[in-house]
Amino acid sequence: MLALTVDIFLLVFLIASAVGILFTHQLFAMAMLFGLYSLLVASLFILLDAPDVAFTEAAVGTGIATVLMLATLAATKESKEKPRKKLSKSALTISIFTGALLLYGTTGLPKFGDPEAPIHTQMADRFIQQGQAETGVPNLVTAVLASYRGFDTLGEVTVVFTAGVGVLLLLRRRYKPKIRRNADAG
Amino acid sequence: MNEFLYVISFSILVTMALALARALAGPSVFDRILAVNMFGTKAVLLVAVVAFISGRADVLDIALLYSLLNFVGVVAALRLVERGKFYASVRPRVEVKPGEKP
Numbered sequence: 001m002l003a004l005t006v007d008i009f010l011l012v013f014l015i016a017s018a019v020g021i022l023f024t025h026q027l028f029a030m031a032m033l034f035g036l037y038s039l040l041v042a043s044l045f046i047l048l049d050a051p052d053v054a055f056t057e058a059a060v061g062t063g064i065a066t067v068l069m070l071a072t073l074a075a076t077k078e079s080k081e082k083p084r085k086k087l088s089k090s091a092l093t094i095s096i097f098t099g100a101l102l103l104y105g106t107t108g109l110p111k112f113g114d115p116e117a118p119i120h121t122q123m124a125d126r127f128i129q130q131g132q133a134e135t136g137v138p139n140l141v142t143a144v145l146a147s148y149r150g151f152d153t154l155g156e157v158t159v160v161f162t163a164g165v166g167v168l169l170l171l172r173r174r175y176k177p178k179i180r181r182n183a184d185a186g
Numbered sequence: 187m188n189e190f191l192y193v194i195s196f197s198i199l200v201t202m203a204l205a206l207a208r209a210l211a212g213p214s215v216f217d218r219i220l221a222v223n224m225f226g227t228k229a230v231l232l233v234a235v236v237a238f239i240s241g242r243a244d245v246l247d248i249a250l251l252y253s254l255l256n257f258v259g260v261v262a263a264l265r266l267v268e269r270g271k272f273y274a275s276v277r278p279r280v281e282v283k284p285g286e287k288p
Contacts, residue, residue: 002192002195002236002239003236003240005195005196005199006195006199006232006236009199009202009203013202013203013206016206016210017206017209017210020209020210024210028215028218028267029209029212029218032209032218032219032222032263033209033210033218033222035222035259036206036209036222036225036226039225039226039229039252040229042248042252043229043232043233046233046236046245046248047236049242051244051245051247051248054248055248055251058248058251058252058255059251059255062226062252062255062256062259063255063258063259066259066262066263067258067259067262067263067266070262070263070266071266073266074266138244139244
């Protein structure tokens with residue numbers, strides 16, 4: 001009961017912050033709201049009993065991504081989103097086409113919550129029965145992520161690391177910037 | 187005891203809603219930073235309360251991680267607001283000649 005209430009509240013907050021991100025034109029506000037959004041997603045992961053996914057989401061989404069976005073903003077001159085004059089036809093076509101393709105792709109997946117899906121009939125039993133003995137990890141989600149899908153996670157870590165190194169190289173300054181003493185930015 | 191925790195979690199959710207409203211509306215940069223900070227603090231409290239209700243003490247580690255991230259994030263945001271040239275607010279830039287004081 002409580003979990004349901006908290007879920008509903010957090011999902012409403014999630015939608016509100018997503019709509020806020022869409023409609024704001026201040027890039028700084030956007031970066032801060034993205035941090036908030038990712039914190040909400042991490043809290044939802046905790047409620048779904050996946051603490052290490054929540055760890056990753058909080059560290060990457062709230063921590064690194066927000067700081068990198070703010071650093072990028074500090075290095076650029078524009079603080080506002082440029083107002084769009086008219087709808088770009090080619091972009092609209094491409095996004096509709098991609099969306100349709102993705103929707104078509106979901107038809108090949110098993111139905112949501114279907115007990116006869118291969119993931120439930122073939123793998124889940126084995127993970128639940130032998131996961132603890134085979135990996136020694138108390139949490140099942142962590143066991144699957146870090147041990148059974150270890151190579152997958154290694155690939156993700158490589159991608160994130162490469163992206164982080166690239167962004168840090170881009171943001172490197174040649175001169176140390178002056179710090180404004182009387183920054184009454186408001 | 188559990189009813190007490192339910193009331194606490196509900197009031198934390200209401201506080202989160204207020205902080206979110208300030209983060210969405212907040213006219214100045216510092217309103218938003220403070221609102222996001224407060225939202226993070228309330229998320230820490232909520233995670234702790236949920237951990238107590240569900241009896242999963244290991245979730246408290248995540249609450250600790252949140253509070254650390256919150257602190258680091260706010261310090262980074264404030265430092266970058268201080269450093270950034272233009273994006274803090276829309277105000278005209280005052281040109282200062284090399285010899286003269288602003």
